[in-house]
Amino acid sequence: MTEAVSRPRPLHWPTLTPGWRLALLLTLVVFAIALYLTWDIKASLAFTLKYRSKKLITLLLVGFSVSTATLLFQTLSQNRILTPGIMGFDALYVLIQSILVLTLGVIGFNTLNPYMKWGMETALMILAMLMMYRLLFRGNQQSLQFMMLAGIIFGVLFSSGSALVFRLLDPTQFGVLQDALFATFAAVDPILLQISFGVLAVTAVALWRTHARLDVMLLGQNSATSLGLNYNAMVLMILLLVAILVSLSTALVGPVSFFGLLVVHLAYRLAGSYQHRFLIPFAALLGMLTLVSGEFILQHLTNFSTRLSIIIEFFGGLFFLALIIRQGKA
Template sequence: MRPDPRLVALALYLVASALFLTLGARGDWGFILAFRGEKLVALTVVAGAVAISTVTFQTITGNRILTPAIMGFDALYILIQSLLVLLLGGVGLTALQGPPLFALETAVMIGAAALLFGLVLRRSEDLNRMVLTGIVLGILLRSLSSLVARVIDPSEYIYVMVNSYARFNNIESDLLWITTIVTLAISALLLARARRLDVLALGRDPAMTLGLDHRREARRLLILVTLLVAVSTALVGPVVFFGLLVSAVTHQVAGTWRHTTLLPLSALVAATVLIAAQTVFERILSLQGTVFVVIESLGGLVFILLLFRRARA
């Protein structure tokens, strides 16, 4: 009998977490575990949010080569950082760090997504049109960010560059626990709607035949996905291709299309990959910073491979 992939992923997650907490530890264990434990929670929460939002978004759109980042959330986040540096300067942006900046970034991203979903899906149920609109808006936002970057003082543009990549150093505890609570609550809601996601995965017409209001359900789920992406991005920065990498691995090992398995499995796979990679990056290679740059590159390669596979099919 094949073991439950969720239990296997959970075991691997616990092993990766134990190694992250203890490998190379010297000195006061109370301080070490508290410091590394907070970072472990951040890695787990962000990985889970990215994975669950990606799997849900792919189910809604019926396309496994898409991620929520295609809607331009990363471009909007960078534009917010650029405008704040332009208006307040690097020192002003640093002073704004904490709950005020977190609330501002989250509110802007949620508001922009709600406006997009409301305008596009109100007149049509064509999710492909929504995705194309998001791609165009992402290009526009990146162009605006480039324009603002030309106006910013070069010495202060470093603040924008630092915030352009996901980071796990100096995460504020208050923001981490807010993000954790929101992520757990939304993940629970999505898991409770797993059967509806199973029906949505069949396509628009079969879902409506089975009595599901496709447009209403898609809009509700998109709002939940947006909340996950917004809080995780506001906490650590933009994540683009990591969800695609995790989704591809999850579908390969799941052995089922049921979301009661896919959603928790994707979160465990994402957390295990990110924690293991961060452990190797920090504890074995003794490199400072974050491993997200390397993982995002691997996710980009997966995206290209998936495109080639679809082209051959």
């Protein structure tokens, strides 16, 4: 897909190489984690660390997953305003939740085995991506564009199905469903976190082993193929990694649409390099820093009762509109 916006210009700090910028960002992440865990402890230290560490791990996993998935998807599409949400993942998640509430009822939905629910949601999202690749991708850039357009159509179809289910729910069921559709970082099962951490660790290893080929993908299909890259295999691998990362994040906490767009754009500006060996860890760390510091400010400094995801989506949506307006003026 042709690039819809000009590539963000990196900020040039002559005294800071990309490696030093990564080290500085890692230091900020560690500092934010320490503040989040130790600020305003009113109970015993052991109890407080145990209570806060579960939410902290969730924030770190989601920050890594969403940021990395968005970066990979933009590398594949060569477009800086697209996110994996264009493939209809968020709409599919909403449809799954709607059908579960309608068929199981409030009690059945709230008592559903969390591991079975998580596994089903993750498997369905990955399967949907594989089916779209199998049916629509024909090994060229045009078919990749067609597959993304098909993702938009499927997203509209899933949204329409969800709207139909909404009308069949009673007020109590609708309230439970609405609560489930807002991303929350507090009520995640520890075993699910361990499983997700293991899957993301394997994903991180795969990304590190292929970061050089991801750099070649930025050159476009013709250039990548002339350099000896198996373009079709790379497209499938990137789509699989994106599907795994997005499905894990969405199944854990719910949809977070614009967060990745905001973080990845800042990563391009601040990382000091377009090489994926710097971009991937920089975007992941920046996503972690944004979520941890945002949760710290929201919970400990402002005492707001709203969810962090609502604020992130609000500012992320404004940022997306700003990118569109800026490109229109350009």
